[in-house]
Amino acid sequence: MKMATLPYLLGITAAALISVCVWKLLGAPVNIVDAPAGKVHCISYTPYRGGESPFDHSFRAEPANIDADLAQLSKVSDCVRLYSVDLGLDAAVPLAAKHHMQVLLGIWIGYNEAYNQRQLAKAIEVAKANPQTVRAIIVGNEVLLRGEQTPEDLLRYIDEVKKATGLPVTYADVTHFWLNAPPALANAVDFITIHILPYWEDKPTSAKRGVAYLDQVRAEVAEHFPGKRIFIGETGFPSAGRDREAAVPSIISQARYLREFAAYADTHDLDYNLIEAYDQPWKRAQEGTVGGAWGIFTADRQPKFPWTGPVSAHPHWHMETGIAFAFSITILTIMAFRGGKPEPLGGIGAGVGAGFVGSALLLQIEHSMIAWRTPLEGAVEILLLMQSLAVIFFVLPEITRKKAGIAPLSIADTLNWLRRPTSQGRGMALYLGLTQLAATFGSLVVSLGFCFDGRYRDFPLAAFALPALSFALLSFNRGDQKRAYPDRREEVMFSMLFIVSTAIIAYNEGPLNKEALMWCVINLIFVLPWTGQIKAAIRGLITKSEAVAST
Incomplete structure (x- = not known):
């Protein structure tokens, strides 16, 4: 697809502004x-x-x-x-x-x-x-x-x-x-x-x-x-x-x-x-x-902060701004070549989104560098990074299309393909379904861990906020949240698990834990594409209850 020059340039400008604002805010010195x-x-x-x-x-x-x-x-x-x-x-x-x-x-x-x-x-x-x-x-x-x-x-x-x-x-x-x-x-x-x-x-x-x-x-x-x-x-x-x-x-x-x-x-x-x-x-x-992370020096013997004067959580925020902006340009280019042809206003919107996604990707990488201690932890961090890249490559371009983009395969169809991979069913719908299944399943695993043994677990906000928001936007672009697709019991089951685990996490962590509350919001955003299925399931239960009562 030929890239529209003006929307792309406007997008680059918007991404640059977002990158600077995000990292200047994160790196602001505190007295x-x-x-x-x-x-x-x-x-x-x-x-x-x-x-x-x-x-x-x-x-x-x-x-x-x-x-x-x-x-x-x-x-x-x-x-x-x-x-x-x-x-x-x-x-x-x-x-x-x-x-x-x-x-x-x-x-x-x-x-x-x-x-x-x-x-x-x-x-x-x-x-x-x-x-x-x-x-x-x-x-x-x-x-x-x-x-x-x-x-x-x-x-x-x-x-x-x-x-x-x-x-x-x-x-x-x-x-x-x-x-x-x-x-x-x-x-x-x-x-x-x-x-x-x-x-x-x-x-x-x-x-x-x-x-x-x-x-x-x-x-x-x-x-x-x-x-x-x-x-x-x-x-x-x-x-x-x-x-x-x-x-x-x-x-x-x-x-x-x-x-x-x-x-x-x-x-x-x-x-x-x-x-x-x-x-x-x-x-x-x-x-x-x-x-x-209790040392006043890092593991490689570098001081973490000065004992006098202002302190910054990101003292090298200028460099981080440049890296995030480079990520944003790459993301914007992928969206421009793989997605729909935007108008100038749409280019600005895409640039704003790319700016935030680029910064989120850098934050995810920085957290991975801290969390990576063993080969198993390294494998998990690599998989999470691949998940984010899959969202950027497959999901974000579909959001930019004027006409409703391609819908992800249902969970049941995606699982059936995983059991018996064939050429049938290949294509964007499958890639979207695989990415959505990986993200939702991963988020559920993390959430259940918080429910039963959360004392030492991190909240991987940057790794899961991107897929949650991206699939929610794709769903709203298509109007999926208003449709009750048949035979989507798996989506309803996943939604119930998200809702129950979110309630438990909110109760365990309390109202003062902003990080936990943000994780709960991410969980609920994962549920948004399936609200149509949830409503249909509730209506079905009500109908059955009325039928039983009438007999």
Whole structure:
């Protein structure tokens, strides 16, 4: 098809404006309270890079890597907190001394007594060899929370370490377990170490309210343990991942919380440790994307935000604008050659749509780069990208046609083709049907996951908003939502699953989770093309009910 020059040029102009507006808005700098001058008190450190993990018992941290990390961290803090002394981490203590840093030496306590004894022996050995470097020893991290030991067992371990080293000793856990611990545990430690993570609290708290929440919790603990020094052993905020009610992970949220907390701690003379130094991708296996996004440095050792001045979630938004615009031109070209010949006004509309789709595609790719950790995750992200490309190549051009575009095959016909692929039924209707089935089925799988086990799952908004909106627009272009096609029970079943899962997600996540609400809207948009079938099914049920009642 010959491309109309004027509508195409108008479309390019519209796409350029949309791309600039979207990314300038996303990259707009936000003014945040500056952190006080100087270094943060202490920061959690684990040496794992790339695919390295503490679950790999053959792993040994390279001293050269630890040395390079501590050289970088010494510029932002004079202290690091370690969580164990195995897998080569014991080398971090003398290396910390080299960089004039102190260490909160952690002893990892689990359910295995033999492993615990090895940890205790090694930690005592390291502490005795470096008494000027080891600031205190943390015997166990959230052991009571995990239910792997009893308070009585912890008391035994704490007493052994105190007698062997003579150094200050503590135990670290969330506030709930400290408030319910026996008094003997509080008496045994030199100071109380509590973890306060507004994002992970039972009632998630936003970054804006995070410091106020921490102040409230700290006051409660101080009242419960009068005269006992309170140390904040972990606090921080993630830079990426799924929302939890009003707690929204982002670079802005992380910078806001950490900078405001540093200012608060400075004015209240509060001692603390931040979690954590570097993003740890291995944590995503247990906690999803958010688990690997707590570092103030990325996994490749780049700072995420400045500690003074404005902060941008997309500091390179000019470059991202260019990439999104390039995507938009490609999309617009596909629409121009494969779709209908538009009038000038239609060209502007197509350009606006291409601008938004190009930006959504870039956001999807950026999320994939964060979420891609294992080969399975990589395969899923590639399939989602292929799904978006299929929508761009097959669905968007059909929307631009003046006359009603081709309708997707029904779910039943598409499934029949998948069972017995033949040349019969090939063509645009089949491609549209396959794309629609993949998108709706994928969205349903994700939604059902949220219903039954949603704590660590991301909301893939960019990946599914495009097919949902595109098929809805194609349906409205054809008027399908007003037609009751016969034998479309599968569409009705899919619609009911969408509606039920949407209700469950909205209930589970609550009205404060904007990300969850947006996902619910996407689910309902998927249903729009099938409203005619839903109405027909409801009318059929009413008719049958009346027939039964009349008999």
